[in-house]
Amino acid sequence: MTARYAHLERSLGADLFAQVRSCKVLVVGSGGIGVEILKNLVMSGFGDIEIVDLDTIDVSNLNRQFLFRSKHVGMSKSEVAREVALQFNPDAKIVAHHGNVKEERFGVQFISKFDIVLNALDNVGARQHVNRLCLAAKKPLIDAGTQGYLGQTNIHVGRETACFDCEPKTENKRTFAICTIRSTPDKPVHCIVWAKELFKLMFGNAEESMLSGTEPDEDIADANKEESADPDANATNADAPSSAEIKEDQNKEKEIRSQIVEAVASRPSGDELDKDETVRAYARRVFDAVFDHEIRFKLQLRNGYKGANKRPTPLTFEEASSKADEDASGQQAGGLKDQRIMSLKECTDMFVDSVVTLLGPERRGSLGDMVFDKDDALTLRFVTAASNLRCHCFNIERKSLWDTKGIAGNIIHAIATTNAIVAGLQTLEAIKILAALKRVPVANATWRAPSASAEDTDAASPALTANSTAVWVAREPVGRGYLLQATGLPPPNPKCFSCGNALVTLSVDTSKFTFGDLIDRVLKGRLGVNLPSIMLDASELYAEGDGLDEDEVEFFEANKPKALADCPAGGIKEGTIVDVEDFSQDMKFKVLVHQKVYDAEENPDLFEVGGEEPVAKPDAKEDSEEKASADKAESSSDAPVRTQEVEAIMSTGKDGEELVAVASTVVSSSKRPREDGEKDHESEGSKRSKTDDEGAAAVVVSEIDLAGGAKASGDDDGDDDDVICID
Ligand SMILES: [Zn+2]
Structure with a gap:
């Protein structure tokens, strides 16, 4: 025994340490969580490890996937992770597979080779797939996911505990009422959503934009309805509008909306599009229509901006472009260019410039089909400029390009510390499972270790997961003031489509x-x-x-x-x-x-x-x-x-x-x-449908799986362990 392992053997005991040295572990994913797990495993004496990852190293991974350096950009994640981890512990045997875990070669037979499987994946689809392979191969799965500051680890041992699919991955829809977006924003996100709708109206499928309709906001109609519903209340309220006045307000509202749609439709065409000045004049017309005229007109309505925290201030193009860098607070502070708050004038220039480029020779071909894309710098500049201008009108703090990208693209940035925490917890849980397996030779251990031996079938036999816990990583202290919240493992859901039948x-x-x-x-x-x-x-x-x-x-x-x-x-x-x-x-x-x-x-x-x-x-x-x-x-x-x-x-x-x-x-x-499970699922279901009903008149802006917390970290595009798209 080398000195390297002396302390490990003392900590774990000879038997468990031998188990750690000899067991076969599969790590699926060698990105943010995977590199942390790999480091933990080799440093904890695990001697037989295989890793699977389909990805290559991107420059955006380097800030936290610490096994990778800039010289590795473009290379296979699993292969580089193997090379570098071996430098930590040359004793370990690591096999790297560059490929998608969904490929046939990583099927049930492949999984059956291992004693424990650790998931370090960034998308639900692959996590579900590995879960099912582990169920079929009867292997314990230690899963984890993170979402910004939030994280979770969970242990899935088929038929003993809930599997990954036992709890349906619900989609909590983040919705905003249309009137909040169109009339009463009070957060930057409201203005960003509005700016994306303006983008759609100007360059994309205009009919789908919520700014294309000319009908008045429902809240104006509703507010009036409520007030007029009770005649007594109206009698005591001298300000209550008469039905004729309501009608008048609604007509004005329609008129304002029509003016915006007209301003957008007044787009130059043909040869006119090649004249810079004509296109700039167009951008100014739209600017004035949305940031000045609409707000100015609505302020005159009886119920205009009812419900807004503070009445907005209209902003003319003249005014905005003549304002010097009065408030470019971030400008002096230094820092990254994209992370500073732009001045009003900069936003105005960016608004006009991006309209000119979007209508320029390279982009105008897709006019009517353009779609906002957070990774398309031009569309992001338009949305950032427009949302900041609206923020100014509504007295809302403005956001940098960087922040706007995050909010508009529904990105939660991955945090290295959270990844490290869940990876550490996964390694601990792996050791706990091995401890439960230790009375059974690893080669024979399959599923429920104690029952593998006749003498272990007594009532005192612990299950494989007797000491295992699922752990939630919180951002703020929860419960008794802890950031880590351990919970028991729920039983399988008999209705689960993966393990229930x-x-x-x-x-x-x-x-x-x-x-x-x-x-x-x-x-x-x-x-x-x-x-x-x-x-x-x-x-x-x-x-x-x-x-x-x-x-x-x-x-x-x-x-x-x-x-x-x-x-x-x-x-x-x-x-x-x-x-x-x-x-x-x-x-x-x-x-x-x-x-x-x-x-x-x-x-x-x-x-x-x-x-x-x-x-x-x-x-x-x-x-x-x-x-x-x-x-x-x-x-x-x-x-x-x-x-x-x-x-x-x-x-x-x-x-x-x-x-x-x-x-x-x-x-x-x-x-x-x-x-019990059935009951829970029912109540969860009814809760969800209620939320859906409430959201019926709202626009679905984004979806985020908060219920699954870190469980559902990201979409299936596989390129995003640096950021988690919850769109
Ligand atoms: Zn299940």
Whole structure:
């Protein structure tokens, strides 16, 4: 033992340390979180690591992905991460894979090699994919995500804890009422959203812009309605407008909106577009229409800017362009050019200049189709200038180009510290899982370690995750004043589409075995399905029963003679999961297919079924018995529940190997959590739909997964571990 490991061995103990040295760990992703994990693993003595990442190093990664230097820009993240991490600990064995974890080569068989999988991914799609691979391969998954200051780690051990998909990834829509955007902004974001709408009106699909309508704001109409609804109230309110006055206000409102649309439509065309002065004059007309005329007119309305914190001040082009750098507060302060606040005059110049360029020879071809893009510097300049001018009118603080980019593009900047915290927590959780596995040789450990050995099936057996915790990283102290909030791991959600249903494994030669044989010999002959319907991803490959169209029947019958691999929707191959449902039995399960060629003499069936076998919904009597026993178990402690599970697994298993397999037939122990879970999901659902209703008259500006917190960090474009798009 080298001196390098002496302290580790003392801290962990000889057994656990040996486990750490020898276990196989997969790290998916070597970006912001991944490089931190890799460093932690090699420094903690982990000796057998593989990493997967499809990305190459970008200059924007360098501020926090500390294994990378500028000389690495353009190179493979996984390969460079491996090289540099090896310098930390040359003892470690690290294999780097440059590729997308969704590729076939990283399927269930690949995942099965590992003892633990750590997710360090920046998009939900890939995280879901790895979750399902881990469920199928029966491997513990330690997942993490960050979103700015917020972060989370979670442990997913199939059938023991909730999987990544157990909690639906809700989309919390950040919505603003249209009237807030059009009339009563009080935050920079309101003006930025408005500026994006102005961009759409001037250069994009004008009809889709909320500034294109000429109808008055609903709040003006509503406010008037409310006031006039109660005649007594009106009687005491001398200022209350009469219905004629309301009508008049609404007509004026319409008139103002029409003027804006007209000003925008007064765009020069043909040869006129080549005359700089003509285009500048156009920009000035739009400027005056939106920053001066509209505000000036609306101030005269009885309900104009009702609800605004402070009445706005109109701003003419003359005035704005004659104002010297009166308030370029950031200008003297130095700092990065894009991060300083521009003066009013600079905003005005930028507004006009960007209109000129957008209508210039290079861009004008896409007039009517242009779309705001935070990464398109020109569109960003227009939106920054326009929103700042509006901010000035409404007494709202202005924002730099940099900040506007973040707000307009719904970016939350990644923070190195948060990444480091979650990566540290993931490494700790990996060691905890190994500690739970330590009585079982790593090579034999699959899923629920204690049950792998007969003497461990006593009531005191800890589950694999007995000491594991999910941890939330908060920005402000929560609870008892901590920034880190540890929580228990929730039980699986029986309705989860990834882990909630039975999982049957089918080993078969997919190039020869036909789809018809799958239906007749496996599903009906072996698994007792009456009327199967078979889905592959979103495609229905087969269904039986009443009410089918002739076309459907023809399509389904045509699939039967095909080899599994030749079926529609990509075919059924190694690693494919098909969904099978039998409404007649209220039965639903998944079949995970493994490619295997059988010798007809040894196995005349030419297929093998493993995992757990699906069961129809238990009848009412069984149901209540199960509930009673579950209640009892719940009220005493967790341990008896696990004993029941183990027993059920034992009774379900077909051979030694399958005894430790997952078993959703163990309804007895999951009954209670299931009911609770259902309730939770219902209330969550009703909460959501209420929010949706409230937002009906609002414009959806952006979507952010706050509920999932860091769970849903980012979109699927895969290039954004530096920034997290929540658009
Ligand atoms: Zn699940």
